Amino acid sequence: MTDHRHAVIVIAVMGLAVLATRIMPVLVFGRGEKVPEFILYLGRVVPYTAMGLLIVYCLRDVPVFEAPHGLPEIVSLSVVTGTYLWRRNTILSVVIGTALYMFLVQSVF
Amino acid sequence: MLPAKDCGMYIPATAKDKTGERDLRKITGKDIKAALHTSSPIIVTFLVLGIGYGILMQKHGYGPVWSLLSGIIIFSGTAQFVSVTMLSSGSVLMAFITALMISARHVFFSISMIGRYRNEGRRKGYLYYALCDETYAMLSKDDGPEGVNVSNYRLLVTLFDQSAWVTGSFLGGWIGTLLTFDSTGIDFAMTALFTTVFIQQWIDNRNHLPAVLGVAATLACRIIFGRDIFLIPAMIIIIGVLTAARGRIEPEGGEHHD
Numbered sequence: 001m002t003d004h005r006h007a008v009i010v011i012a013v014m015g016l017a018v019l020a021t022r023i024m025p026v027l028v029f030g031r032g033e034k035v036p037e038f039i040l041y042l043g044r045v046v047p048y049t050a051m052g053l054l055i056v057y058c059l060r061d062v063p064v065f066e067a068p069h070g071l072p073e074i075v076s077l078s079v080v081t082g083t084y085l086w087r088r089n090t091i092l093s094v095v096i097g098t099a100l101y102m103f104l105v106q107s108v109f
Numbered sequence: 110m111l112p113a114k115d116c117g118m119y120i121p122a123t124a125k126d127k128t129g130e131r132d133l134r135k136i137t138g139k140d141i142k143a144a145l146h147t148s149s150p151i152i153v154t155f156l157v158l159g160i161g162y163g164i165l166m167q168k169h170g171y172g173p174v175w176s177l178l179s180g181i182i183i184f185s186g187t188a189q190f191v192s193v194t195m196l197s198s199g200s201v202l203m204a205f206i207t208a209l210m211i212s213a214r215h216v217f218f219s220i221s222m223i224g225r226y227r228n229e230g231r232r233k234g235y236l237y238y239a240l241c242d243e244t245y246a247m248l249s250k251d252d253g254p255e256g257v258n259v260s261n262y263r264l265l266v267t268l269f270d271q272s273a274w275v276t277g278s279f280l281g282g283w284i285g286t287l288l289t290f291d292s293t294g295i296d297f298a299m300t301a302l303f304t305t306v307f308i309q310q311w312i313d314n315r316n317h318l319p320a321v322l323g324v325a326a327t328l329a330c331r332i333i334f335g336r337d338i339f340l341i342p343a344m345i346i347i348i349g350v351l352t353a354a355r356g357r358i359e360p361e362g363g364e365h366h367d
Contacts, residue, residue, distance in 0.1 A: 006197065010192060014182075014188055025219040030227065052322070052325075053344070057214070077304055084309075094305065102295060
């Protein structure tokens with residue numbers, strides 16, 4: 001029972017931390033009638049920097065100096081890029097890219 | 110130059126739009142269809158990743174109800190995967206600090222949604238609470254297809270994404286052990302998703318400074334600061350450069366007053 005109480009507390013505490021990171025900026029900057037101009041500016045440009053940040057974040061554990069040197073990632077991301085430029089279809093590119101990547105890491109490398 | 114649609118041309122959720130309906134908060138089939146279309150790659154991936162999480166939880170002695178609870182209370186894939194080993198023992202303070210560090214990027218995302226979500230009223234609470242990386246990627250890029258009520262669209266995309274994750278993790282804890290499917294590499298779907306959004310943004314904009322900055326600053330920080338804390342310095346650098354280079358990013362300085 002003590003065990004379960006600890007688990008509940010950990011989930012609650014981690015939930016609180018995650019919620020804080022998502023909601024604090026709004027409580028600080030978004031309460032008033034008028035949103036600060038600088039915050040609106042960040043809202044216009046941050047989405048364009050955030051995708052690069054997220055891509056690097058996703059690839060943070062790719063081994064560059066050891067085999068396979070990020071080759072599955074390079075090949076699959078090239079296919080994602082190619083198919084997206086060709087068809088402009090997110091679902092298609094995500095499905096093909098992921099299937100290829102899974103095949104590469106499971107059966108080839 | 111950013112496209113006009115992203116330059117503060119915000120349509121309040123309560124205003125009349127092209128469809129001319131009186132109660133725009135009423136969810137239409139069109140809203141659902143558009144949201145499902147946007148969410149579909151995320152739904153598929155979240156179901157599979159969620160099953161993976163549910164199986165892991167099960168292996169540590171926490172059944173489907175635990176996964177369900179965690180998916181509702183924490184709702185952050187990375188934080189939840191890390192939490193698995195912390196549930197049975199360890200410092201509560203450490204769990205809190207770990208979750209804060211893992212989630213620090215959400216500060217960055219939420220800040221950039223304040224302008225978009227400012228007229229969301231009572232829906233704000235849910236929209237921010239459930240703003241995961243993938244939902245952010247889909248909802249920060251545009252206001253959805255033409256003729257769709259943007260407020261409903263946001264609510265539904267957010268809800269579909271979270272539902273898929275929670276459903277997947279519940280299923281994983283319940284019947285996951287019966288599946289013999291090797292899901293190694295499935296998380297690449299997230300990388301692929303962010304990449305397609307990145308390409309679309311690249312095509313839509315002539316000024317590539319924000320895009321290049323995002324990749325370069327984060328990559329540099331990953332190399333300098335190691336794998337655990339690099340996002341925090343990266344976000345500080347990005348905000349610093351965006352502030353300093355504002356004149357180059359938005360040269361005409363228009364449309365700033367709302």
